[in-house]
Amino acid sequence: YHWYPQVDGADDAFAAYRAAFFDREHDEYAACVQPAWLTGDMAGDFVREHFAMPGASAAVDKALRLDSTVMLVDDPVKRVDNMTMAWGLEARTPFLDYRVAELSARIPAQFKLPDGGKYVLKEAARKVIPSEVIDRPKGYFPVPGLKHLEGATLGWVRDLLLDPSQDRGLFNPTMLDQLLTNPQSQLTPLRGSKLWQLAALNLWLSEQGL
Numbered sequence: 001y002h003w004y005p006q007v008d009g010a011d012d013a014f015a016a017y018r019a020a021f022f023d024r025e026h027d028e029y030a031a032c033v034q035p036a037w038l039t040g041d042m043a044g045d046f047v048r049e050h051f052a053m054p055g056a057s058a059a060v061d062k063a064l065r066l067d068s069t070v071m072l073v074d075d076p077v078k079r080v081d082n083m084t085m086a087w088g089l090e091a092r093t094p095f096l097d098y099r100v101a102e103l104s105a106r107i108p109a110q111f112k113l114p115d116g117g118k119y120v121l122k123e124a125a126r127k128v129i130p131s132e133v134i135d136r137p138k139g140y141f142p143v144p145g146l147k148h149l150e151g152a153t154l155g156w157v158r159d160l161l162l163d164p165s166q167d168r169g170l171f172n173p174t175m176l177d178q179l180l181t182n183p184q185s186q187l188t189p190l191r192g193s194k195l196w197q198l199a200a201l202n203l204w205l206s207e208q209g210l
Helices: 005-008 013-021 026-032 042-051 061-075 076-085 096-106 119-125 151-164 173-181 196-209
Strands: none
Touching: 005 013, 005 061, 013 042, 013 061, 042 061, 061 076, 061 096, 151 173, 151 196, 173 196
């Protein structure tokens, strides 16, 4: 991921990871929610404690360990499993074989970032896979509407967040007005829409009957 080079070699691995990966600083979170929902910096505390665990000395290894044991499990792997099983398919993830994962973890940190983080894998694969396959541009599955809200999608988000029946006393009205006034400029460091995040949370709470 693009945040690993930003973390690599950092004197303060936690601060570098936070700046590159967190959607918002705790102060912004505090400004976004009503006082009743204010808590300590739980996300920051979680990552700080995870980075302090023994077994990973290099900054990039701390980030990789966190992502592979927490983020990977609850985000891309879960999404792949949900989408394939919804259509009766059984996905396979050979790179997550524990032997591959353990070998990858033992590779020195300086070899984990070149060539988009796939230097070792690509060089090993050149013996059996043509270079035009290995070096082709990576494909993505973007969802533009979730980055740049406009048209019907923006209207749906606005209706959802301003619906009195959906008001849980969760969001700060002033911050919500700011996001709705200029949604295109309100993006997270990972280039996601901050407004969409609020709408997704509100929708999830509704579906859970909360």
